[in-house]
Amino acid sequence: xxxxxxxxxxxxxxxxxxxxxxxxxxxxxxxxxxxxxxxxxxxxxxxxxxxxxxxxxxxxxxxxxxxxxxxxxxxxxxxxxxxxxxxxxxxxxxxxxxxxxxxxxxxxxxxxxxxxxxxxxxxxxxxxxxxxxxxxxxxxxxxxxxxxxxxxxxxxxxxxxxxxxxxxxxxxxxxxxxxxxxxxxxxxxxxxxxxxxxxxxxxxxxxxxxxxxxxxxxxxxxxxxxxxxxxxxxxxxxxxxxxxxxxxxxxxxxxxxxxxxxxxxxxxxxxxxxxxxxxxxxxxxxxxxxxxxxxxxxxxxxxxxxxxxxxxxxxxxxxxxxxxxxxxxxxxxxxxxxxxxxxxxxxxxxxxxxxxxxxxxxxxxxxxxxxxxxxxxxxxxxxxxxxxxxxxxxxxxxxxxxxxxxxxxxxxxxxxxxxxxxxxxxxxxxxxxxxxxxxxxxxxxxxxxxxxxxxxxxxxxxxxxxxxxxxxxxxxxxxxxxxxxxxxxxxxxxxxxxxxxxxxxxxxxxxxxxxxxxxxxxxxxxxxxxxxxxxxxxxxxxxxxxxxxxxxxxxxxxxxxxxxxxx
Amino acid sequence: xxxxxxxxxxxxxxxxxxxxxxxxxxxxxxxxxxxxxxxxxxxxxxxxxxxxxxxxxxxxxxxxxxxxxxxxxxxxx
Numbered sequence: 070x071x072x073x074x075x076x077x078x079x080x081x082x083x084x085x086x087x088x089x090x091x092x093x094x095x096x097x098x099x100x101x102x103x104x105x106x107x108x109x110x111x112x113x114x115x116x117x118x119x120x121x122x123x124x125x126x127x128x129x130x131x132x133x134x135x136x137x138x139x140x141x142x143x144x145x146x147x148x149x150x151x152x153x154x155x156x157x158x159x160x161x162x163x164x165x166x167x168x169x170x171x172x173x174x175x176x177x178x179x180x181x182x183x184x185x186x187x188x189x190x191x192x193x194x195x196x197x198x199x200x201x202x203x204x205x206x207x208x209x210x211x212x213x214x215x216x217x218x219x220x221x222x223x224x225x226x227x228x229x230x231x232x233x234x235x236x237x238x239x240x241x242x243x244x245x246x247x248x249x250x251x252x253x254x255x256x257x258x259x260x261x262x263x264x265x266x267x268x269x270x271x272x273x274x275x276x277x278x279x280x281x282x283x284x285x286x287x288x289x290x291x292x293x294x295x296x297x298x299x300x301x302x303x304x305x306x307x308x309x310x311x312x313x314x315x316x317x318x319x320x321x322x323x324x325x326x327x328x329x330x331x332x333x334x335x336x337x338x339x340x341x342x343x344x345x346x347x348x349x350x351x352x353x354x355x356x357x358x359x360x361x362x363x364x365x366x367x368x369x370x371x372x373x374x375x376x377x378x379x380x381x382x383x384x385x386x387x388x389x390x391x392x393x394x395x396x397x398x399x400x401x402x403x404x405x406x407x408x409x410x411x412x413x414x415x416x417x418x419x420x421x422x423x424x425x426x427x428x429x430x431x432x433x434x435x436x437x438x439x440x441x442x443x444x445x446x447x448x449x450x451x452x453x454x455x456x457x458x459x460x461x462x463x464x465x466x467x468x469x470x471x472x473x474x475x476x477x478x479x480x481x482x483x484x485x486x487x488x489x490x491x492x493x494x495x496x497x498x499x500x501x502x503x504x505x506x507x508x509x510x511x512x513x514x515x516x517x518x519x520x521x522x523x524x525x526x527x528x529x530x531x532x533x534x535x536x537x538x539x540x541x542x543x544x545x546x547x548x549x550x551x552x553x554x555x556x557x558x559x560x561x562x563x564x565x566x567x568x569x570x571x572x573x574x575x576x577x578x579x580x581x582x583x584x585x586x587x588x589x590x591x592x593x594x595x596x597x598x599x600x601x602x603x604x605x606x607x608x609x610x611x612x613x614x615x616x617x618x619x620x621x622x623x624x625x626x627x628x629x630x631x632x633x634x635x636x
Numbered sequence: 637x638x639x640x641x642x643x644x645x646x647x648x649x650x651x652x653x654x655x656x657x658x659x660x661x662x663x664x665x666x667x668x669x670x671x672x673x674x675x676x677x678x679x680x681x682x683x684x685x686x687x688x689x690x691x692x693x694x695x696x697x698x699x700x701x702x703x704x705x706x707x708x709x710x711x712x713x
Contacts, residue, residue, distance in 0.1 A: 329693035330702055438668040446669070447681075454685040522661035526654035527678040533651050534682025542690050551702040561708050 071115045073130050074107035074144050075178060075188070078171035086164035094155055097163055101151045101170075105144040108174070111137050117180045125239060128180025135365060135511035139177035139301045142369045143170060145495070146293045146376050153380050153488025154286035165198035166290050173294035177301055181239045182229050182259075185302070189225070189266075193218045196295055203283040210279040213560065217265060217275040225262025231255040244306050260307055267299035267350060269316050270323050273343050274557035277327070280342070281335035281392070285383030288335060292342055292379050293372045300349045300368050304511075309356025317351025318448045320344065325455030327555065332393050332548035334382045334464055338375070341460055344452055345371050345418065351449060352433040355440050358512040363432030365510055370425040370499060374417035377492035378460060381411030384485050385468060388478035394464070394548025399473025406486050408469040413493040415465060417500065419457035422528055425496045428503035428519045431528075435517070454535045461532075462539045463546050471547075651679055 081100030088096055116131040132140065147170040157163065172192030179185035197218070200211045232255035233239060237247060248256060268276040280291050307313065324344025331337040345367070352364030384407045385400065386392050401408045417424035420431065430453065437446040499506055507515050539546070658675045671677045 325689060326693045326696065327701075329690060330697040438672075441668075443669050447671075450678075450681065451685045451689070454682050455689045458686055458689065521663060521666075522657050523663040523666065526657040526661075529650060529654045530658075530676065530678035531682040533647050533654070534679045534684075535686040536647065538683045538686035538690070542687065545690060545694065549702065550705050551697075552705055552707050553697065553701045554703060555701075 071112060071130070072107040072110070073118070073175075073178065074104040074111075074140055075171040075174035077104040077107055078144075078147065078167045078174065079191075082164040082167040082171070085167060086160050088160075090158060093160060093163065097151050097155065097167075098148075100167060101144070101148045104170070104174070105141075105148050108137070108140040108144040111140065111178075113137075116178075125183055126181065127184050128240065129184055130178050131180030131242075132178050133511070134509065134513075135301070135305060136177045138365055138369060138509050138511065139297070140174050141509075142372050143173045143177060143294065143297075146372050146492075147290075149373075149376060149488050149491045149495075150286070150289045150293070152491060153289060153383075153485050155484040155488075156482040157284070157286050159202055159284075162199060162202040162284065162287060165195050165202070166287070169195035169199055169290060169294055173298045176298045179241070181241055182232070182244070183239055185241065186225060186229060189298070190222060192294060192298065193222060193266075196291060199287045199290060200279055200283045202287055207279075207282040210282040213557065214275045214279040216560070217272070221262045221265030221272075223262075224258050224265070228255045228258025228260075228262065231258065241305060248306060248308075256307075263299050263302050263307070264316075266295055267303060267346055268296055268343050269320055269350060270343070271556040273320075273323075274555045276342060277336055277339045277555065278557050280339045281333055285387045288383060289376050289379050292339075292375045296342060296346045297368050297372055300346060300353070300364060303350065303353045304361055304364055308353055308361055310354055312354065314351050314354025314442070314445060317347045317349070317354055318445050318452075320347030320350060321449055321452035322455070323347070325452050325459070327553055328455065328459040329546070330549075330551070330553045332395055332550060334385065334392055334394060334397070334468060335379065337394075337459060337464060338378050338382055341378075341418065341456060342375060344456060345375065347452065348430060348433050348449060351445060352436060355433075355436055355442065355445075357436055357440050359439065359515070359517070360433060360436035362507075362510040362512050362515050363429065363436050366429040366432055366506055367426075369506060370417065370429040370496070373492050373495050373499070374414045374424075374426060377414030377489060377496060378411065378418065380485070380489045380492065381407055381414060384481055384489070385478075387485070388481050389476050391476070393550070394467040395550050397468045397474070397476070398471045399469075400476060400478065401469040403476070403478055404469070404481075407481070407489070408465070410486070410489040410493045411469070412465060413496055415461040417496040419461040419532065420453055420528060421457075421461075421532060422520070422525050423497065423500045425499035425503075425506075427528065428500060428506070431519055431524065432517055450531065454531060457532055457535045458539055462536065466539075466543065467547055651676075655679070 078100060081096060081103075085093055085096050085100065111132045114133055115137075117128040118130040120127045120129060147166075150166070151163075154163070154166070169192055172188045172190075172195055175188030176185050176192065179188055197211055197215055200214060201207055232247075235255065237255065238244075247253070265272045265275075276296070280288050283291055303313065321344050324340040324342070324347065327340040328337050328344070331340060349364040349367050349371070352360040352367065382392070385397065385404070388404065388407075389397070389400070391397055413424065417426040420427045434446055434449050434453075437449060503519060507517060655675045662673075667673050671681075
């Protein structure tokens with residue numbers, strides 16, 4: 070029997086919101102594991118489940134290899150994140166997480182644009198609800214997040230409406246022909262909407278602005294779903310656009326530059342989401358079977374190690390209440406498990422052999438070489454250097470090692486460590502058994518051998534070179550108590566000033582009118598030479614008598630009566 | 637300080653070993669561009685690339701991007 074894993078999660082959300090604490094934990098685990106089983110058990114080419122709504126053919130479930138792969142990883146990370154967050158007592162946050170995950174799975178399994186859009190919107194709203202369970206800065210950051218996502222959704226929707234109005238087929242299977250025919254306005258609009266969710270600069274700062282403000286547990290889910298559903302839709306609908314190749318390469322380096330300057334550990338990791346999604350977008354842009362498989366594989370691996378890294382940063386935040394490099398240091402001895410598990414995530418994202426980033430990132434880089442893009446290959450490799458520099462060296466050095474600030478962390482709930490351990494196990498497992506993942510990639514036959522002597526040696530050299538340079542310049546890399554200007558500056562400064570100026574201008578005009586109005590009308594009355602009675606003019610002196618009004622009303626009734634009798 | 641020397645020693649040995657491995661097991665079939673043929677290319681690229689990333693990003697930050705922490709918090713602006 071085919072069960073839609075997204076419906077399992079969405080259906081469980083209201084239950085979870087209403088249950089008392091202990092029962093809620095049971096329900097959370099049951100729902101997330103149930104969804105995982107449903108996703109793992111989806112038959113090959115499951116569906117389609119068809120509903121006719123208002124003349125549109127909706128395919129609620131149509132699972133090919135690509136959709137099943139994303140549904141699987143979304144449900145896997147839901148289980149991991151739920152375990153990590155099991156101690157959290159905010160029932161509504163848990164419910165929002167299930168809706169969010171269900172929306173992401175819904176997009177991955179949707180067979181048509183309309184279904185995908187509805188789940189996409191559910192995901193967007195639920196992610197905002199997750200975000201708003203964060204600290205006090207989550208409020209305004211969430212509003213900015215909402216505005217940008219509303220813009221993205223509007224573009225997506227406008228594109229969809231134009232596509233349908235132009236007689237386009239709403240099924241995603243038929244879209245490939247539309248996209249191959251070349252650029253069109255609907256395609257450009259939908260792509261822009263999806264690109265906002267993929268956090269392609271300059272449309273990315275909603276991510277780096279908002280994600281670090283969510284709760285320690287909420288950020289884990291945020292990092293997994295929104296950008297990766299966008300990558301999924303890019304792979305499905307927009308493969309082979311040279312524009313995306315270079316946008317992806319730029320993204321990969323963009324995140325790296327900002328990560329050098331960043332002091333907040335969770336924002337640093339958020340900039341590396343932008344950077345890592347850059348590899349996937351570049352793979353989509355290359356559009357070869359190998360590069361698209363690479364993007365899908367890298368999304369799969371990225372979700373696991375990024376969740377692990379953010380769980381590590383979340384554990385530090387939970388235990389110490391601190392999140393800045395300038396306030397952290399020397400935690401390795403007091404938090405050995407978190408340090409070790411974080412390092413597994415760091416090795417994975419950095420592409421260290423035996424960990425999962427190595428087996429997926431290198432597919433995209435090799436695809437760039439095979440496809441004849443030398444510049445892209447070199448720049449993506451350079452971004453990889455930056456990744457190891459920040460997440461593998463700088464962040465752990467100044468958080469777990471480095472100067473001891475005598476911080477005494479409070480003990481962590483055991484489930485947080487278990488959640489991290491699950492993710493670490495999968496990062497390592499996929500690293501040593503990449504064949505399991507490769508066999509599930511969408512474009513088969515897929516043949517790639519990451520563990521050649523040549524490749525392992527080259528990867529080690531890259532890491533060693535990076536490590537050497539880090540050690541020489543490490544004193545320059547300690548955090549600085551600053552924030553970095555990014556494109557969100559536009560709407561956080563000039564646009565804000567402009568809005569405020571408009572509002573203040575309108576208010577001032579109103580005040581002025583109130584002050585000037587009465588004397589002005591009296592002055593007008595004066596120059597109209599109305600007779601003065603006493604000091605002030607008698608405003609009723611020339612007003613028409615009531616009788617005139619009565620006359621006109623009477624005339625109207627007579628006319629109506631005439632009209633009525635004649636017709 | 638002794639452990640730092642040990643680390644440098646290990647790193648140096650690993651660099652030499654990887655260079656030797658690249659020469660011994662050179663995979664000509666997968667070499668697409670000239671830099672795939674250079675035994676120590678990735679070592680140099682990693683080192684120089686890392687220096688470049690740090691220096692360029694820091695320069696960008698100092699000259700343009702970095703602001704005090706309360707930059708977006710000041711009310712009345």
